[in-house]
Amino acid sequence: ATGVNADGHREVLGVKVATSETKQAWNAFFADLVARGLTGTLLVTSDAHAGLVEAIAANLPGATWQRCRTHYAANLMQVCPKSAWPAVKTMLHSVYDQVDTEAVHAQFDKLLDSVGPSLPKVAAHLDDARADLLAFTGFPQPIWRQI
Template identity: 75%
Template sequence: MRDLLQNTINVLLSADADLVAGAEYGQASQSRTAQRNGYRHRELDTRVGTIDVAVPKLRTGSYFPHWLLERRKRAEAALITVVADCYLAGVSTRRMDKLVKTLGIDGLSRSQVSRMAGELDEQVKTFRHRPLGEAGPFTFVAADALTMKVREGGRVINAVVLVATGVNNDGHREVLGMQVATSETAAAWNTFFADLVARGLTGVRLVTSDAHRGLVEAIAANLPGTAWQRCRTHYAANLMSVCPKAAWPAVKAGLHAVFDQPDAASVNDQFDRLLEQTSERLPEVADHLAAVREDLLAFTAFPKEIWRQIWSNNP
């Protein structure tokens, strides 16, 4: 996000300076009133970090981006929103044109707006397909599928966005990949994970996800030897579906108590107590719990300090 924001601001500054100069950079024009003369660099603090802003200089007259440096809070919020939106929804000339007008920059040519959109689109594409080797190994990975409505061929349909996040060697979460599919299938997940591995995903010790069969099989096929943690949040919803409605509050409390324990031994002891409490009155619930024990408690093989970050695929 920091790189995308810096690139977007600098491209906007260059286009805005072209308006002041009366012609685009490097273009011969009778309407030109000034020549570009390098840049002056200054740091700009934003909520995603400090970025290097390259403010264009003119040989005659001056250029100062009031829309950015005097109204930085509003401009920064708008820019971060559009960069995030462009990443998720794709870049369009219309969206970019609407952004620059909200910032108070009016009069950009269609070619300038189109070029800006294209540069941002290319940067997003580079990020999505970047090699992962340098930032790895990624010890912990979370995978999930999000259903979103998209417009295609004049109609609105449901599409699935496959997303994976990982913890890099600096200890920070990082989006590893994002891929749009028509539906959540084994083939889609296998292609997704194969691409991550081909881009350099290594060192994975644990993957956290729901129990979608195709997803679990793709993890095993592409990351052999990696442990799998069944997401506790998704599992609670699965367990509720086999539990009588009247009994669910007590079962839910017992399940939460499993995760509230201070160490691995206590977690397993509490799970045993939950099985005992449900085995006679709720045998279907007890069978369901017993079948998932190993996968649901995989987090206990790792340090207590990170349990909360790895027992669910919701970051």
Template identity: 60%
Template sequence: MVATAYLLGVSTRRVEKPAESLGVTQLSKSQVSAMARHLDEQVTAFRNRPLDTGPYAFVWADALTQKVREGGRIINVHALIAVGVNADGHREILGLDVATAEDGAGWLAFLRSLIARGLTGVQLVISDAHPGLVDAIGATLPGASWQRCRTHYARNLLSQVPKSAQPWVATLLRTVFEQPDTDAVQAQMTHVLDALEAKFPKAAAHLDAAQHDLLAFTAFPREIWRQIWSKNRRSV
């Protein structure tokens, strides 16, 4: 119960009521603080642990905006998160850091910390197209390819066409990812670009510029495409 309250950012005072429901009639502020410190130690140990179950062939990078209390004020911070596939084929949370801004400096420091802890063998990084993140990936993981998140890119592309045309464009783009092999994917991309060029040249140019990063997944086995073409699990 205390761990859940800790994760939700519940104040010491508000912990007392749920504690009473569990039969704990006396829970002082110092007791709650001591338990929170114990949890802090576990979180710190997890965040600083060696990354020794690699190589980590695939890494997903993302940032979540969270509200925190700092100096008596509520402010937004960015939780930088990396998830990787380890040598056993299982997903593993590699790291978590908090930055005041989602900029290149924050991502660069975060990725360097993962490498210092043992991140190796990265073949593909999946993320959105945040410029600071993409630059940091290139600077710290020069041997890795970059997969532009399919889900985020689709939203970018739809912003290039009238709202009335968005369902058609979304369906058209989806057909690229429904192909059985790399050659078919490339051929369908050409077909989609031609179709867009005829009606929405601006959108066609947008997709043409992004296609190589959007199709990076095709360099890997077909059976894992659905897992690596997006950082959004709902899109697989």
């Protein structure tokens, strides 16, 4: 796990080897971080494994969860036809490049409008993930780069 401190610098918070990505393994990992003094966690970015998300909520109460956009893109690619992927990927990346929260949400709406008619499964996948993907907009824009 890495974190971004108040000065905007990344720090390694902890490393643990586990034989599986279960809720129990993630609970042990986060509980160890907390026991060693991790406090004030505002945001956690990770993949969407149910056990991982549940362990974050259980061990870091009050922290917002953000779905990792790289992992999400890999998940989205599985429902997107290969021929359409370059355009969908470009449009998805354009969402993250916006200057403020309103623009991010407007661009996400444009993405949904663009893919909806021809790629309804892609649009549904995106729409279902919207809150998880755009959680970063609840934080000040100057730190979006670190997020």
